[in-house]
Amino acid sequence: MSEVKISAASRTEFGKGAARRIRRDDKVPGVLYGHGSDPLHLTLPGHELLLALRTPNVLIALDIDGKANELAIPKAVTRDPIKGYLEHVDLLLVKRGEKVNVEIPVVTEGELAPGNFLLEHVLNALPVEAEATHIPENVTVSVEGLEAGASIHAKDVTLPKGVTLAVDEDAVVIQVLAAQAEEAPADAEETEGEAAEADAEA
Incomplete structure (x- = not known):
């Protein structure tokens, strides 16, 4: 740095x-x-x-x-x-040579598997311990091909030499969710039903 x-x-x-x-x-x-x-x-x-x-x-x-x-x-x-x-x-x-606890931004790369999926950043920044004069600007995590239900934990993140985790290694950093299908509003459904009944009567 x-x-x-x-x-x-x-x-x-x-x-x-x-x-x-x-x-x-x-x-x-x-x-x-x-x-x-x-x-x-x-x-x-x-x-x-x-x-x-x-x-x-x-x-x-x-x-x-x-x-x-x-x-x-x-x-x-x-x-x-x-x-x-x-x-x-x-x-x-x-001081030069000493280690400090900081949080470094998490950057993702790659494309999720085809489908209606959402990528959730549980941790936008990863707590680590690093030498004060060699703090990485960020860490990059690949999400290539991941599907709903997949998670990336802190222990899965590749850290630069000399940098160690300052958080539970099983902490979830990123997870993939299935997007929820949008439901038609109830009042819209009622309106459509009323319109159909009116057409039938006509």
């Missing part, structure tokens, strides 16, 4: 008013924590952070106040529920 370098500034102002002022400047308030250190409150560039967060579990190389260089991964991201802009980000401090 490549690193994304972002310059950040430490901050001493807190509260909703301070956060609004930061966001008006197209920046995002955040906090860096981990390894038993005191939380460090930061101000980060909004556009650069938004681009970085497009990559799940992105590794961020923080240049704090031009002097402190730290590695971090996003742990919690808060967005405005309506407009979608970044409101706050929690960053977890990591």
Whole structure:
């Protein structure tokens, strides 16, 4: 995984008013924590952070106040529920070589067997343990030829070297369901019946 370098500034102002002022400047308030250190409150560039967060579990190389260089991964991201802009980000401090628990997106490939089947993602992201600087962007699962009743469990997913499951190996990740046939509405059936009776009387 490549690193994304972002310059950040430490901050001493807190509260909703301070956060609004930061966001008006197209920046995002955040906090860096981990390894038993005191939380460090930061101000980060909004556009650069938004681009970085497009990559799940992105590794961020923080240049704090031009002097402190730290590695971090996003742990919690808060967005405005309506407009979608970044409101706050929690960053977890990591070190090279250490392992962390993260969730990586599950991507499917292939076509289901012919038929009226539905593919259900029970787990959209798979909990794993991986080295902080080598977190895979996703895992790919083949659904080629699967029919209704088929399931793919966590233990069936092929993981990159150095990555291990952080969930029960029998947990269902993906399953195939038979699509339910749509039933005609009851009122529609009654209307059709009434129309038939009317035709018969005529």
